[in-house]
Amino acid sequence: RTKSIGFIGLGRMGSEMAYNLFSKRFTEAVDSHFVVCDAVSDAAKSFKEKFYHQFPGANLEIVESPQDVVLSSQTVITMLPSTPQVETVYRQHKGIIPTLKSLPSADGTLLMDSTTLDVEAARSVAEDVIETGADMVDAPVSGGVPGAKAGTLSFLVGGTSTAFGHSRPLLELMGNRIIHCGGSGAGLGAKICNNLVLGVQQIVVAEGMLLGQKLGLDPAVLAAVINSSTGACWSSSVNNPVPRALNNKSPPCERDYEGGFATALMLKDMGLATNVAKTMGSPVPLGGAAEKLYAHVLAEDPQLIRKDFSSVYRYLARCSEE
Numbered sequence: 107r108t109k110s111i112g113f114i115g116l117g118r119m120g121s122e123m124a125y126n127l128f129s130k131r132f133t134e135a136v137d138s139h140f141v142v143c144d145a146v147s148d149a150a151k152s153f154k155e156k157f158y159h160q161f162p163g164a165n166l167e168i169v170e171s172p173q174d175v176v177l178s179s180q181t182v183i184t185m186l187p188s189t190p191q192v193e194t195v196y197r198q199h200k201g202i203i204p205t206l207k208s209l210p211s212a213d214g215t216l217l218m219d220s221t222t223l224d225v226e227a228a229r230s231v232a233e234d235v236i237e238t239g240a241d242m243v244d245a246p247v248s249g250g251v252p253g254a255k256a257g258t259l260s261f262l263v264g265g266t267s268t269a270f271g272h273s274r275p276l277l278e279l280m281g282n283r284i285i286h287c288g289g290s291g292a293g294l295g296a297k298i299c300n301n302l303v304l305g306v307q308q309i310v311v312a313e314g315m316l317l318g319q320k321l322g323l324d325p326a327v328l329a330a331v332i333n334s335s336t337g338a339c340w341s342s343s344v345n346n347p348v349p350r351a352l353n354n355k356s357p358p359c360e361r362d363y364e365g366g367f368a369t370a371l372m373l374k375d376m377g378l379a380t381n382v383a384k385t386m387g388s389p390v391p392l393g394g395a396a397e398k399l400y401a402h403v404l405a406e407d408p409q410l411i412r413k414d415f416s417s418v419y420r421y422l423a424r425c426s427e428e
C-alpha cells in the first residue's frame with residue numbers, strides 16, 4: 107500500500123475539508139497521491155474537477171468502494187451523514203473493517219471519522235477497527251460549512267493519546283482548534299452534549315425575543331439587554347433569530363435563514379443526544395421537548411429543512427399569528 111490519503115464522503119463538509127487537507131499536503135510536498143470515494147459519483151467528479159483546476163500536477167484517484175480506499179491509503183478520513191452510513195462504510199462486504207482484516211497487517215493505518223453519529227455505534231466501530239491492528243479516532247467537528255471552507259473547524263477528538271498524536275497534524279490542516287476530549291467516543295460525546303445545549307438555547311432565545319416584541323420592545327433593544335445580562339449566549343449574541351436585532355452582524359435570519367446550520371441536522375443531533383441520554387439514564391426533559399419541537403417544525407414547514415435552525419423563531423412567530 108502507498109502512503110496516500112483517502113477521503114470518503116465529499117458532501118457539503120467533506121468536500122471543503124478534503125480540499126484543504128489535500129491542497130496543503132500537496133503544496134508542502136508531503137503527499138501527491140490522494141484517493142476519494144462517494145456514493146454519489148457526481149460528488150467525487152466535481153471535487154476532482156475543482157481540485158485539478160487548482161493543482162493539475164496532483165494525482166487524485168476516484169475509487170468505487172471503501173475497500174479500494176483502504177487498499178491504497180494508510181490514512182482514511184470519513185465524513186458521512188450519520189450512523190447508518192458509517193455502519194455501511196465500515197462494516198459492509200467491501201467496507202473498511204473487512205478490508206483491514208484481509209490485510210497481512212493493518213498496523214500503521216489510521217482511521218478518522220468526523221461524522222456526527224451515535225456514540226455507542228461509533229465506539230463499537232472503533233473497537234472493531236482497533237482489533238484489526240489499525241488505529242481510530244472519532245473527530246466530529248464544529249464550525250459548519252464556512253469553518254470547513256476556511257480551514258477553521260474545531261475538532262473534538264476521542265481516542266488514545268497515540269492515535270490523537272497521529273491525527274493531530276492532519277486535523278490541523280482542516281481546523282484551528284483540536285481538542286483531545288478523552289478515549290474512544292469522547293469527541294462525539296462532547297459534540298452531542300454541546301449541541302443538546304445549543305438546540306435548547308436557540309428555542310428559548312426565539313421565545314424570549316418573540317415575547318419581548320409582543321410586549322412592545324424593540325428587538326435591537328431587547329437583544330442588547332439580553333446580551334449584556336445573564337441570558338446572554340451564542341444564540342442571542344451571534345445567531346439571534348430576529349432580523350435587525352443585532353447591529354453590525356449578519357446572522358442567517360438576515361438572509362432568510364440561509365447558510366447556517368440546517369434544522370434537519372439539529373433535529374438529528376437532538377435525537378442522538380436524547381437517545382444516548384436514555385441509554386445512560388440521564389434525564390433530558392428540555393432536550394426531549396426541544397427535539398419534539400424541531401420535529402414538529404419540519405413536519406409543519408418542510409421548507410425549513412435546509413434553513414438554519416434559528417428559523418424556529420419564524421415558526422413560533424407564525425403560530426402566534428394564527
Ligand code: NAD
Nearest residue numbers: 115116117118119120144145146186187191221222250251
Ligand atoms: P452531506 O449529506 O452534505 O454529505 C455526506 C456525503 O456522504 C454525501 O456526499 C453522500 O453522498 C456521502 N455518502 C453517503 N453515504 C455514503 C456511502 N455509503 N459511501 C460513500 N459516501 C457516502 O453532509 P454534511 O453536511 O457534509 O455533513 C456531514 C457530517 O458532518 C454529518 O454527520 C453532520 O451532522 C456533520 N456536521 C455538519 C455540519 C454542517 O453545517 N453541514 C456542521 C457540523 C457537523
